[in-house]
Amino acid sequence: MDSTEELLGKTLAEKPTITEPQVGDLKSSSSSVFRKKVVNTLTSAKNLFYMPSFKIYDSGVSGLYDYGPPGCALKSNVLALWRQHFILEENMLEVDCPCITPEVVLQASGHVDKFTDLMVKDEITGACHRADHLLKDFCNEKLNKELNLLSTEKIKEYGIVAPVTKNPLSDPYPFNLMFQTSIGPSGAVRGYMRPETAQGIFVNFKDLYYYNGNKLPFAAAQIGQAFRNEISPRQGLLRVQDKSHPRYSEVEDLEFLMFPREEQGPGKDAVILRLGDAVTNGTVLNETLAYFIGRVYLFLTRLGISKERLRFRQHLGNEMAHYAADCWDAEIECSYGWTECVGIADRSAYDLRAHSEKSGIPLVAHEKFSAPREVEKLVIIPVKEELGLAFKGDQKKIVEALEAMDEKEAMEVKAALELQGEVEFRVCTLGKAEIKKEYQRVFTPSVIEPSFCIGRIIYCVFEHSFYTRPEDEKLNVFRFPPVIAPIKCTVFPHVQNKDYEAVAKKISKSLTAAGVSNKLDTTGTTIGKRYARTDELGVPFAITADDDTTTVTIRERDSRDQIRVEINKVVRLVQDLTNGVRTWADIQSEYPRIPFKKINDLP
CATH class of the missing domain: 3.30.930.10 (Bira Bifunctional Protein; Domain 2)
Incomplete structure (x- = not known):
């Protein structure tokens, strides 16, 4: 399946069913x-x-x-x-x-x-296969408009056998997917x-x-x-x-x-x-x-x-x-x-109609008119004496059937009477059409249904977001948009230093309190390796504490550019970036830019 x-x-x-994917490098x-x-x-x-x-x-x-x-x-x-x-x-x-x-x-x-697919079974191993998939794989172009012709004749006609084992297949049979x-x-x-x-x-x-x-x-x-x-x-x-x-x-x-x-x-x-x-x-x-x-x-x-x-x-x-x-x-x-x-x-x-019929509960809506509308209503008047003589014990059923007749059926009966003088219900008399006022209409609503397969979407996001750095194919990056990135930013000291670490921990705690997911990294690895690690997790921003006691740097994942921001503004700025309120391009003109080549950005 x-x-x-x-x-x-x-x-x-x-x-693979396509050629080279146009992704990254x-x-x-x-x-x-x-x-x-x-x-x-x-x-x-x-x-x-x-x-x-x-x-x-x-x-x-x-x-x-x-x-x-x-x-x-x-x-x-x-x-x-x-x-x-x-x-x-x-x-x-x-x-x-x-x-x-x-x-x-x-x-x-x-x-x-x-809710079924037609299945076939490997007659030796018992493995099951979808018949339409086998037909599609066998000759996709030839069967492009015939994929629902999943019959014994088609399987036999093309000589299709089980994949891998090449064993004969059973006749197709319906398989319910529930x-x-x-x-x-x-x-x-x-x-x-x-x-x-x-x-x-x-x-x-x-x-x-x-x-x-x-x-x-x-x-x-x-x-x-x-x-x-x-x-x-x-x-x-x-x-x-x-x-x-x-x-x-x-x-x-x-x-x-x-x-x-x-x-x-x-x-x-x-x-x-x-x-x-x-x-x-x-x-x-x-x-x-x-x-x-x-x-x-x-x-x-x-x-x-x-x-x-x-x-x-x-x-x-x-x-x-x-x-x-x-x-x-x-x-x-x-x-x-x-x-x-x-x-x-x-x-x-x-x-809604199907559930109404099955449950007996009308699943309908009512539209009230701003002003009453005059409509022609056909009134069916069964002549019960004649019905009794003609149908005896079935009279009640006939009357109920006539009274349950909808307007379309009634109008068809009326037209047939006017044209031919008789209809199937010859023992009943139809009253003339009457003009009545309607204050609302009753109807069954229609449905538009978008249905999302989130797992498939996520996998496609993985592929569409993945690329490698031009200078080194070992440097993998996921360019997740900040709004869906699993970790919004990393926080770490530039080098192992108690003062730097204290600033990093304080910022991390403030980000957590503000609801911004972050990862604190105080390991002794080089700054370049830590950046590469966060890039591979798709983290869009990295905050680094260094010897400037009033500011920190914020690095953007894809451009690898950095800006220097006051410590008391960094949490709000990251919030705006990750919530989509502002973009990286929006803020670059407001803060000093530090090109990535000016720092040790490579492992």
């Missing part, structure tokens, strides 16, 4: 060599961004990984930025729902019957580990709608794990049917790589489009979908994802989920190729 953790740990021997390196260098830096014991889970037991379990201290900090910072960018700035309603979902909920949503479990000690209630966090939002729609003052549009969001071996914060956005958006103008002029479905095919690639033009010409279905495509673009680039290696690809017709009216994936290019990291789907009213 494709998974976040699997992306972190795919074997280095896997054939590794222009002559292959994808696999570059990937190995990044992974080795991330997993080394001195950095420990992540490591294989349970590795003391025969090297761990394939595909499962644990975040180490800096990895946890970076992930927490990414989620904090996500919460700021979406939940706070969009005024969303955040919920936190259980990881286990009763079967009835996932039956209504379609996941029990439809983990089944039971709820309660008796095991009588069947459930599943949730495959997506969206359903928890949908089933809470009625209460969220009331909490929001019975007003639309509103948005709801959830951060949590979805059990397809993915780390997957999600948000479900509930909106009215016209699908315009009040803040659409903020994103309509954005230009970035887009890959509409009609442009996809062998030899074709994404092109730069203006988002507003994509809506105008119908490429993107509506303003609300486009708005969140734009917001996702802004979020990912703020994390440090390269604009040139980020594209939005529209799902082909045979890729669309059972609930989707339209869907776009934010794909990021890394050493594994173009990798789906965010899905932005127009789910229409599918989910």
Whole structure:
């Protein structure tokens, strides 16, 4: 199965799907060599961004990984930025729902019957493989538009066998991607580990709608794990049917790589489009979908994802989920190729209608009109005497069916009567249309859902941020934006000296009190080696205490330039830099600049 953790740990021997990654100074390196260098830096014991889970037991379990201290900090910072960018700035309603979902909920949503991939099995070893992946690997170009034709005929026709072992494969069979479990000690209630966090939002729609003052549009969001071996914060956005958006103008002029479905095919690639033009010409279905495509673009680039290696690809017709009216994936290019990291789907009213039908609870919204509207209503008047004679004991059922008929059906009956003089319900009489006043309309809202796979995004951030110093490829650097850097700054004395150390400790304590993560280093290694160490952890700033008793230097990671700042101003300045209030370029004109070559900056 494709998974976040699997992306972190795919074997280095896997054939790369792109050529040389345009990252840092590794222009002559292959994808696999570059990937190995990044992974080795991330997993080394001195950095420990992540490591294989349970590795003391025969090297761990394939595909499962644990975040180490800096990895946890970076992930927490990414989620904090996500919460700021979406939940706070969009005024969303955040919920936190259980990881286990009763079967009835996932039956209504379609996941029990439809959330499957076709699998094949190595008939000798029993190893399982996704049939579409084997077909794609076998002849990607030939099957570019046929990947859903996963039949016995296709597997046999192309003579596809199991990878590595070359053994024959079984016929394809459906495999549900959810983990089944039971709820309660008796095991009588069947459930599943949730495959997506969206359903928890949908089933809470009625209460969220009331909490929001019975007003639309509103948005709801959830951060949590979805059990397809993915780390997957999600948000479900509930909106009215016209699908315009009040803040659409903020994103309509954005230009970035887009890959509409009609442009996809062998030899074709994404092109730069203006988002507003994509809506105008119908490429993107509506303003609300486009708005969140734009917001996702802004979020990912703020994390440090390269604009040139980020594209939005529209799902082909045979890729669309059972609930989707339209869907776009934010794909990021890394050493594994173009990798789906965010899905932005127009789910229409599918989910709320499905849960309404299954639960019997109407999940609807009410729009009150500023003034009553006169509408023509068709009134069905069953003639119960004739119904009794014709249907006897079934009379009650017939009456209920007629009274439950919606306006569309009733109008069709009315038209048929006017045209033909009879309809299927010949024993009933239709009353004439009446003019009535309506004070509100009742409807099922539509849903726009951006869904984020944070683990995949983080791995792509690792690759996009990694580079080596031009003068020495052994000097590794992660250029994390300050807002997500796991450690915001390091603090150390220029040399081992009690007075210098006292200043460094005081500054470190003040930074901690101000909520700025920092690392105090009073080891006796050279200043250059300590700078190199912090660069490899992606620390954006380093504060050094020296023989000037009133000031310290602040070094910026990528330029390696330094400025000299008064001690009583350093904490506030670092806060502003790491919170994004000010940039390094903003402050360089205010403080004396010290080029890095003038100090011992190299190990």
